[in-house]
Amino acid sequence: MSKSTTVPAPGPGTQESGQGRPQPVAAPRMVKQRRRRPGLIALSVALIAAGGLSGAVLYSVSGQRTAVLIVSRDVPVGTKLTKADLAEASVALEPAVKSVKASQASKLLGQRAAVDLRAGSLLAPAQVTNKSLLGPGQQLVGVSLKPSQIPATRLTPGQKVLVVSTPDADAVETAKDAGLEAKPKTLAASVVSGFPCRRDGQRGRGCRGSGEGRPGARRAGRDRQRCGDRRRSGRQLMAVIALAGGLGAPGVTTTAMALLLTWPLETGHRVVLSECDPDGGAILPGALQGALSNTHGMRNLALAGRQNQLAEAFWRQLVDVTDAGTRDRLVLPGLYDPAHASSMGPVWDQLAHLFTGVEEHQHDVLVDLGRRGAFGPSGVLAQRADVVLMVAQNTLRSLQSAEVRLTALREQVGNAPEVGLLLVDRGSFSKEEVQKHLRTDVVATLPWRPAEAAVLSDGASQPRKFESSELMRGARTTTQKVLAMVAARRARLGPPGQISRAVADAR
Numbered sequence: 333m334s335k336s337t338t339v340p341a342p343g344p345g346t347q348e349s350g351q352g353r354p355q356p357v358a359a360p361r362m363v364k365q366r367r368r369r370p371g372l373i374a375l376s377v378a379l380i381a382a383g384g385l386s387g388a389v390l391y392s393v394s395g396q397r398t399a400v401l402i403v404s405r406d407v408p409v410g411t412k413l414t415k416a417d418l419a420e421a422s423v424a425l426e427p428a429v430k431s432v433k434a435s436q437a438s439k440l441l442g443q444r445a446a447v448d449l450r451a452g453s454l455l456a457p458a459q460v461t462n463k464s465l466l467g468p469g470q471q472l473v474g475v476s477l478k479p480s481q482i483p484a485t486r487l488t489p490g491q492k493v494l495v496v497s498t499p500d501a502d503a504v505e506t507a508k509d510a511g512l513e514a515k516p517k518t519l520a521a522s523v524v525s526g527f528p529c530r531r532d533g534q535r536g537r538g539c540r541g542s543g544e545g546r547p548g549a550r551r552a553g554r555d556r557q558r559c560g561d562r563r564r565s566g567r568q569l570m571a572v573i574a575l576a577g578g579l580g581a582p583g584v585t586t587t588a589m590a591l592l593l594t595w596p597l598e599t600g601h602r603v604v605l606s607e608c609d610p611d612g613g614a615i616l617p618g619a620l621q622g623a624l625s626n627t628h629g630m631r632n633l634a635l636a637g638r639q640n641q642l643a644e645a646f647w648r649q650l651v652d653v654t655d656a657g658t659r660d661r662l663v664l665p666g667l668y669d670p671a672h673a674s675s676m677g678p679v680w681d682q683l684a685h686l687f688t689g690v691e692e693h694q695h696d697v698l699v700d701l702g703r704r705g706a707f708g709p710s711g712v713l714a715q716r717a718d719v720v721l722m723v724a725q726n727t728l729r730s731l732q733s734a735e736v737r738l739t740a741l742r743e744q745v746g747n748a749p750e751v752g753l754l755l756v757d758r759g760s761f762s763k764e765e766v767q768k769h770l771r772t773d774v775v776a777t778l779p780w781r782p783a784e785a786a787v788l789s790d791g792a793s794q795p796r797k798f799e800s801s802e803l804m805r806g807a808r809t810t811t812q813k814v815l816a817m818v819a820a821r822r823a824r825l826g827p828p829g830q831i832s833r834a835v836a837d838a839r
Contacts, residue, residue, distance in 0.1 A: 397422040399434040400454065407449035409524060413440050413460065417449070429639060430456045447640075456640060487523045491689050495519045523689075570601075571818040572687045574699040574717040574749070576706040576741070577724070578733030583756050584723045585614050587778065588700045589788040590807035591814075592653070592661055601694045604650065606630075606664040608683070609702025610673040610710055613666020614789070620651070620665075621791035629665035631672045637679035643686060666700070680710045688716050706741055714741065718818045719750045721775060726766060727759035735770050750821045754810065756780055775817065776810035779803055 404419040411417075420434040432440065432455045446461045487493065497517045573591075577584035588605055595603040607613040607630065616629065628649050636645035650662040667673060687697045699705075699713050706714040714720050720741065724734035734753065741751060752775040755766060763774045784803040786792035798804065 400431040401434055401437055403449045403451055403453050403455055405451045407445045409445050409448050411445050413443055413445065415441065418455070432457055453640065491523045493521050493523060495521050570694060570696050571719070571815065572697045572699065572717045573814055574701055574706070574714045574720045576701040576714065576720065576722055576737065577703050578730060578737050579703070580725065580730045580733060582723045582725050582730050583785065584702055585700055586785050586789045587723050587754060588698050589615070589619055590803060591698055591811055594804055594807040595696060595811050597660055602660045602662060603696045603698065604662045604664065605698045605700065607666030607700045608710055608713055609666050609700055609705050610670065610708070611702055611704060612670045613668060615663055616665040616668065618789050619791050630667050633679055634672070634675040637682050642679065642682045646686060677709045681712050684712045684716045707744065711744055715745045715748060717749045718821050719752065719814055720745065721752055721754045723754045723756065725756045725758040726761040731761060731766060731770065738770060738772055750817045752817060754778065776806070776813050778806045778810065
């Protein structure tokens with residue numbers, strides 16, 4: 333007999349398994365309702381509002397622009413400003429940038445340009461003045477020269493010149509008939525500004541004023557007296573000397589330091605060593621033994637150059653290396669990071685102008701160009717120097733490197749500066765052999781004295797009688813020979829006659 337079994341249907345609290353048997357079902361989880369906190373909600377809203385407001389303020393400040401004055405066209409130095417010379421521009425300025433607000437335009441009209449103003453540049457307060465650029469007894473005179481009479485090197489504002497007025501043929505004949513000699517007249521002057529001349533026999537724009545300006549008789553009376561005083565005291569002309577080297581660490585910086593400490597100085601004169609090696613400076617961590625931080629040096633001039641304030645910033649970066657604090661032997665430390673050389677591109681040309689015009693301040697300038705500084709963007713410093721000295725040891729390795737660099741240097745600078753060799757006597761080649769092979773005059777030879785050189789390169793303790801050591805005696809002799817080269821160059825580039833005699837007497 334069969335029996336039938338009834339399986340109850342799954343209820344709401346069970347579920348059917350895969351075999352058809354009911355299984356227990358988990359009770360649903362009761363979610364407790366969260367309690368609202370009005371204070372926390374209000375704080376969140378306040379923080380969101382504050383963040384949005386701060387962002388709006390920062391955006392407004394970063395985009396804030398100021399109406400300032402810019403130069404609308406080129407304005408030569410000494411020219412009175414007019415409305416046509418100025419324009420208004422709205423720019424965002426850093427706090428350190430000096431500018432003139434557009435609202436002050438009316439006050440500048442009638443004032444004079446203290447420097448040459450270039451179109452499109454930002455106008456700075458120091459670039460205009462309400463004072464006359466000429467002092468008592470001074471006159472601004474234009475001098476017209478033939479292309480053959482223009483100096484081979486560019487004249488720069490502030491540079492001292494000696495203007496020679498030669499008698500014409502009629503005056504010579506008249507003097508001969510009277511039994512007299514027609515002598516050229518000389519006049520001390522200072523360059524103001526101007527424009528370059530064409531060398532094809534035709535006058536270019538602005539050739540009046542010896543091709544560069546500040547010509548003629550500015551400071552005539554006062555400079556003539558000072559010129560005579562300086563000639564009687566022994567030296568008249570200041571010099572710019574560039575030193576370069578090659579491979580093998582020939583000792584360019586050590587040589588430059590030796591010349592700095594032995595350079596002959598008269599009362600009131602100074603000598604500046606500017607470390608312009610693009611590969612970085614060595615004096616700050618070397619001779620100065622890190623006594624100063626990186627707050628001084630070449631890198632600070634990059635920003636000043638872009639703001640047209642290089643001349644002011646330059647003097648603030650100089651470091652006195654004298655024990656007595658006389659500030660007559662000064663150093664401009666070089667770049668502490670070679671990566672900064674990329675920002676110095678436009679500054680090298682400004683430095684070259686500053687160095688060639690430094691005579692006005694009675695400074696001689698020594699320029700340490702290192703291994704690469706005589707070429708590339710910084711090569712302009714070599715082109716505008718009075719003398720370029722290639723430092724090399726009389727070893728085969730060093731002389732081979734010097735030969736290559738001398739060839740490239742002559743192609744770059746031409747005959748403008750005097751080029752010579754300064755030997756460090758470490759090898760076996762004689763002075764005569766070096767001159768014959770490299771076809772370059774050996775100006776002087778310094779002895780190889782590592783212990784004495786370490787004082788100049790690494791700040792080592794000075795040995796007894798260091799100042800009268802063989803190395804320093806050799807450096808003193810070298811300075812006299814270098815100054816003789818400067819005198820020869822000035823005589824070669826200057827007009828014949830009186831200037832040649834004046835330059836020969838200057839040293």
